[in-house]
Amino acid sequence: MKTLALIAVAVCVASAQQRRPRIAVGGLVAESNSLYPRAQKMVESAPVTREEWLESAARQNTVASGVVEAAAKLGVDVYPVVRAGAGFLGYVEKKSFDEKLDKLIGQLKTASPPFDGVILIQHGALVVEGYLHGDEEVARRVRRAMGKQFPIVITHDFHSNVSDELVANCDVLITYKENPHLDTKERGVQAATIIAGMVRGTLHPVQVVARPPMIVNIVFQDTFHAPYEPIKAESRRLERTNPKILAASVPGGYQWSDVPAMGPSAIVVTDGDRALAEREARRLSGMLWDLRDKLVFRVPDAATAVRDAMAGPKFPVVLMDTGDNIGGGSAGDGTALLSEFIRQKAEGWVAVISDAAANRAAFAAGVGGAFDQAVGGKTDKIHGDPVRVVGRVRSLHDGRFVEPEVRHGGGRYGDMGLTSVIEVEGSTRDLPNLLLLTNRPTSPNSLHQLISNGVYPQRQRILAAKGTIAPRAAYEPVAARIVEVNTPGATDVNPARFTFKNVRPGLFGMPR
Numbered sequence: 223m224k225t226l227a228l229i230a231v232a233v234c235v236a237s238a239q240q241r242r243p244r245i246a247v248g249g250l251v252a253e254s255n256s257l258y259p260r261a262q263k264m265v266e267s268a269p270v271t272r273e274e275w276l277e278s279a280a281r282q283n284t285v286a287s288g289v290v291e292a293a294a295k296l297g298v299d300v301y302p303v304v305r306a307g308a309g310f311l312g313y314v315e316k317k318s319f320d321e322k323l324d325k326l327i328g329q330l331k332t333a334s335p336p337f338d339g340v341i342l343i344q345h346g347a348l349v350v351e352g353y354l355h356g357d358e359e360v361a362r363r364v365r366r367a368m369g370k371q372f373p374i375v376i377t378h379d380f381h382s383n384v385s386d387e388l389v390a391n392c393d394v395l396i397t398y399k400e401n402p403h404l405d406t407k408e409r410g411v412q413a414a415t416i417i418a419g420m421v422r423g424t425l426h427p428v429q430v431v432a433r434p435p436m437i438v439n440i441v442f443q444d445t446f447h448a449p450y451e452p453i454k455a456e457s458r459r460l461e462r463t464n465p466k467i468l469a470a471s472v473p474g475g476y477q478w479s480d481v482p483a484m485g486p487s488a489i490v491v492t493d494g495d496r497a498l499a500e501r502e503a504r505r506l507s508g509m510l511w512d513l514r515d516k517l518v519f520r521v522p523d524a525a526t527a528v529r530d531a532m533a534g535p536k537f538p539v540v541l542m543d544t545g546d547n548i549g550g551g552s553a554g555d556g557t558a559l560l561s562e563f564i565r566q567k568a569e570g571w572v573a574v575i576s577d578a579a580a581n582r583a584a585f586a587a588g589v590g591g592a593f594d595q596a597v598g599g600k601t602d603k604i605h606g607d608p609v610r611v612v613g614r615v616r617s618l619h620d621g622r623f624v625e626p627e628v629r630h631g632g633g634r635y636g637d638m639g640l641t642s643v644i645e646v647e648g649s650t651r652d653l654p655n656l657l658l659l660t661n662r663p664t665s666p667n668s669l670h671q672l673i674s675n676g677v678y679p680q681r682q683r684i685l686a687a688k689g690t691i692a693p694r695a696a697y698e699p700v701a702a703r704i705v706e707v708n709t710p711g712a713t714d715v716n717p718a719r720f721t722f723k724n725v726r727p728g729l730f731g732m733p734r
């Protein structure tokens with residue numbers, strides 16, 4: 223009996239080595255602004271066939287795109303499992319999170335032939351009722367279900383808050399290096415390459431996380447400029463020059479998740495060398511800590527920023543509406559900049575507001591019709607009051623657009639819902655004041671959000687963008703100047719405006 227069992231095991235191992243490795247790819251994604259008092263449901267992405275998923279990945283520049291492209295070259299087969307997401311404004315409701323996670327684990331456990339590993343494409347700032355670090359809970363349960371030997375590689379956004387438990391419950395954590403996030407596909411390639419080495423037994427990753435006692439405020443998280451750029455560059459240098467270092471990540475953290483691990487971190491993954499991982503993680507964490515003299519928080523308010531922008535001398539000036547940062551989870555109907563444009567009689571400005579009711583009025587009026595509506599400030603009381611806008615409807619659109627370049631997050635297709643362009647009073651033929659009303663808040667990661675609606679950013683003087691760093695990849699090529707503006711809202715960049723309960727006490731950059 224014993225001999226027979228041994229032969230059976232040997233045959234099994236031999237066939238697993240002969241067939242192409244099978245890797246599952248899925249994940250539960252949210253960047254939870256848990257300071258906002260609202261529960262969000264975790265919703266599964268629309269089901270697609272494996273072929274559809276592969277084809278969609280091949281057309282984009284996302285993490286999945288990199289995984290798919292590299293897997294094909296590495297002789298590894300990848301299969302989509304549960305991919306779910308939740309709205310960012312608030313924390314995730316426990317029941318829907320548990321359901322999606324149970325389903326994902328069920329798919330991993332019952333696959334036939336069995337999977338040889340999983341790549342979990344997570345965000346890293348998932349907060350769930352009852353689980354402050356939701357990503358950690360995902361890793362813990364997948365590890366418990368699949369056992370110690372099952373390779374688990376996780377990717378995170380740059381805006382991830384990385385806990386010790388998360389790192390302990392997966393083999394490899396890789397985070398985006400760039401903000402705006404232009405390296406998403408590259409990270410997918412890296413994840414697939416490492417897991418292929420693991421399933422073939424050629425790589426044996428160990429990883430260590432170190433966290434400096436600080437936050438790096440989002441206004442300083444531009445990885446293409448000082449002060450963050452040199453730290454990103456050092457993480458790249460480590461991967462390039464030391465073959466034992468499989469991944470080195472320095473995520474900036476997400477300051478609206480009220481969780482113990484909130485803030486930046488350094489995660490180093492080596493091939494079997496724990497001492498090296500520990501040394502380099504500590505050194506990168508030290509580099510982050512050494513930034514603090516350069517992190518002096520000085521951001522103008524809306525009135526000051528609009529006045530300065532009007533003074534030029536060069537245009538267009540891009541004003542980042544940081545308090546109503548749509549990519550960071552905000553409502554997209556904040557009126558702080560719009561109200562200043564109108565109050566100060568600025569010329570040649572562009573603003574985008576998500577307001578379905580005002581948009582309906584524009585569609586009812588039709589092209590050329592008069593428009594006189596209270597716009598924005600309707601989601602809640604923290605994004606400014608509705609502003610009276612008088613003008614005429616210039617054009618109406620279906621709100622869909624395509625971004626052919628690599629922009630923040632690597633997506634290609636945008637959909638703002640029905641969109642109207644209002645020419646606001648005070649406009650001239652050469653310098654119109656243009657308000658885009660959309661049905662859906664859409665992070666301004668692409669200039670085609672404007673161009674597809676007949677708005678030419680280079681011809682305007684002031685462009686308001688509802689974000690902080692993410693829009694830079696789109697706007698830098700046309701901007702004379704970019705200014706982050708401290709506007710009120712769910713993503714107010716001043717942490718003193720919020721009450722935190724769970725963040726580690728005494729962090730540099732947090733209110734005392």
Ligand SMILES: [Zn+2]
Nearest residue numbers: 379380381403
């Ligand atoms: Zn991000």
